[in-house]
Amino acid sequence: MRFIRRELLSWGKDNFADFPWRHSTTHFHSLIAEILLQRTKAEQVVPVYKVFINRFPDCNALASASVKSIEKIILPLGLKWRAKFLSALGKNLAASGGSIPSDILSLEKLPGVGPYAAASFLSLHMNKRAPIIDSNVVRLYGRIFGFETGPETRRDIGIKLLADRITPRRNYRVFSYALIDFTRIICMPRPVHSNCPLFEKCSYCIRNE
Numbered sequence: 001m002r003f004i005r006r007e008l009l010s011w012g013k014d015n016f017a018d019f020p021w022r023h024s025t026t027h028f029h030s031l032i033a034e035i036l037l038q039r040t041k042a043e044q045v046v047p048v049y050k051v052f053i054n055r056f057p058d059c060n061a062l063a064s065a066s067v068k069s070i071e072k073i074i075l076p077l078g079l080k081w082r083a084k085f086l087s088a089l090g091k092n093l094a095a096s097g098g099s100i101p102s103d104i105l106s107l108e109k110l111p112g113v114g115p116y117a118a119a120s121f122l123s124l125h126m127n128k129r130a131p132i133i134d135s136n137v138v139r140l141y142g143r144i145f146g147f148e149t150g151p152e153t154r155r156d157i158g159i160k161l162l163a164d165r166i167t168p169r170r171n172y173r174v175f176s177y178a179l180i181d182f183t184r185i186i187c188m189p190r191p192v193h194s195n196c197p198l199f200e201k202c203s204y205c206i207r208n209e
Contacts, residue, residue, distance in 0.1 A: 004144065005168050005175065007197040012178020015185065017042065021049060022124070022177070027100050028093070029053045030125035034117040035086065040077050042184065048077055059098050062090030085112030102126055116154075123176045131163035132176050136183035141166070143187065146203030 016022075019042055021033030032052060036045045052073050056062040062070070071083035088111035093100065101107050107118035115133070122130040133154050141162055142149035153159055168175050186192050191205070199205045 001166055003201055004166055004198065008178045008182060009168075009171060009175055011182060011186075011197050012174055015181055016177060017181050017184075019046060024125075026053075027121075027125060028059055028098070031089075031100060031113070031117075031121050032056075032086075034120045034124075035082065035089070035112050036074065036077060037120075038082075038114065038117055039079065044077060048074055056090070059090050059093035062086065063094035065090070082112060088112070102128065104130055120176070120180075123172055127173060129167065129169065129172045131160070131167040131172075132179065133159060133163050136187070137163065137179060139189070140179070140183050140187045143191070143204035144198060144202045146207075 021030055024030050024033070033045070033049055036049055036052070055073060056065060056070075065087065067083050067087045070086050071080050074080065074082055074086070092111060101110070102122070104115075104118050104122060107113050107121060108115060113121075119130040119132045122128040123132055135151070135154060138149050138153045138159055141159065142153070145162075186196050187198075193199060193205055193208070196202065196205060
């Protein structure tokens with residue numbers, strides 16, 4: 001566990017991806033980014049995110065928008081069904097005075113916010129420790145420890161416990177960013193073994209050396 005934490009933290013500091021939402025201090029914008037990023041490549045989200053927060057700078061603007069207008073903006077990302085959830089999210093937040101929950105259970109109850117988006121929002125934007133788990137993270141841990149994974153593995157209690165053990169008690173924000181960037185750049189479906197700092201400890205790498 002220490003080796004994984006140490007290597008990913010070191011790698012992450014040198015390979016931090018400079019996406020615009022990573023510098024936002026507006027929690028509404030950050031939450032929108034995490035919703036748009038679900039099942040979508042970050043590079044694709046950048047231009048849509050910029051247009052979105054310019055058109056809907058706060059929850060009140062989003063609440064008053066039509067589903068069609070939201071759908072038009074996010075159309076380049078596909079999954080246009082997100083427009084309905086974003087509309088409902090705007091109305092929900094506007095009704096509560098723009099307050100965004102700071103605990104994971106309340107966040108998961110918001111329209112369009114699933115477990116991954118909730119954990120990412122807390123860990124990356126609210127400075128709260130919340131291990132993040134998506135299909136990419138599951139793939140990484142499955143490869144390192146040599147266990148089989150599937151579409152629903154991210155929901156298993158075992159992977160949740162493993163993610164909690166690996167996520168540091170401090171520097172969890174840096175670690176989470178490193179984890180996201182590493183699974184996007186190195187531990188892809190076709191991994192880049194030559195640049196992997198975890199190579200010597202990874203069951204998948206050792207088997208496929």
